[in-house]
Amino acid sequence: MCAESLLPSSGRRVFVALGDSFTEGVGDRDERLPNGVRGWADRVAEKLAKANPGWEYANLAIRSKRLRHVVSEQLEPALAMKPALITLYAGGNDILDIGTDMAVLMDDYEKLVARLAGSGATLVLFTGFDVKVSAVLELLKKRNTVYNQRVREIAAQYGAVLVDYWCLDAFHDQRMWDSDRLHMSKAGHKYLAGQVLDQLGVPHKIQPKEWEPLPRLSLREWEQQQRRWVNDWVVPLFGRKIRGITLGDSLAARWPEPVRVPRKRGLKKVAENRAKATGA
Structure with a gap:
């Protein structure tokens, strides 16, 4: 059940x-949409428009961007749009970078949040999830813990809505x-x-998947999956890092400029x- 609307x-x-990439929509493929993805933010925009027609939507997120890029490339354009609602997730790629100073990163994050909160918009922040991909990345768990604790503190300090992604048990399913x-x-x-949408008090009919338990893999099948991954x-990830x-x-x-989201067929219609207008 949704809480009273904050919008x-x-x-x-x-x-x-x-x-x-988290907000751009990477992983949710749809070749009909810009950059070939859809994502949670598009879905939120469409439900906003369905519940209350007239909403406009811009998505400035681009995969691989570091916090400094969000500040230098996305902050001022976002504020110029005079938004009523802002969502921010940034810093996850910095956590993966060797040599990141977490104290400096979170100070910069707080400065960004302060600017966004100062706009008067409803601001939504996210913690990060502890993705269990490999023992190689377990060294990053301490950074994730620091990041999440500071995000929680900053959200409370600036009156932001917090989606505590870290605590969403549904994401323990690999599907x-x-x-x-x-x-x-x-x-x-x-x-x-x-x-x-639940945090914002917006009605919707999104239901979690109900899956059967996954079949248990043999050791050989597990090893094949690991090698393929x-x-x-x-x-390729480390190759890109080496090449810069x-x-x-x-x-x-x-969606670099606000677009009016249709109540029916949403952003696909946009x-x-x-495509028709450009002859694509």
Whole structure:
């Protein structure tokens, strides 16, 4: 059941989403939409428009962006849109970088939150999830713990809505994750959209998946999965880090300017109309 709505029913209704791949929608593939993904933020925008027509939506998030990029590339454009609702997840890619100073990172995060909260918009923040992908990444657990504790403190300090992703038990099922094990699957994005909407008091009919238990893998099957994951995802990831490139280098924001979200067929209708207008 949703709580009382935290959002305006009239006046300027603009939702702006900031961040990286988490908010861009990576893992929730849809070739009909910009950058070939959909994601939880698109789903939230569509439910906002369905519950209360007239909402506009911009998504400035781009995969691989660090906190400094969100500040330098997304902050001012977002504030210029005079949003009523802002969502922010940033810093996860910094946690994966060697040499990140967590104290400095979280100080910069707080400064960003202060600017966003000062806009008067309803602000939604997220903790990070402790993804169990490999013992190799267990060294990052301490950083995740620091990040999450500071996000909780900062959310309380600035009156932000907190989606405590760390505590969402549904994400312990591996089917909530894409094949890279770091990004949510379609089911994961859909479930998270429901969690955000619940926190904001927006009605919706998103229901969690009800799956049968996964079959137990043999040792050989498990080893094959591990080798496939390392070859397909881990090796390319470290290769990009060595070369100093990211998957987001050639991408633009999916919805860089606020678009009016149709009550029926949502953002897919917007994308189709754009394609017709450009002859694509």
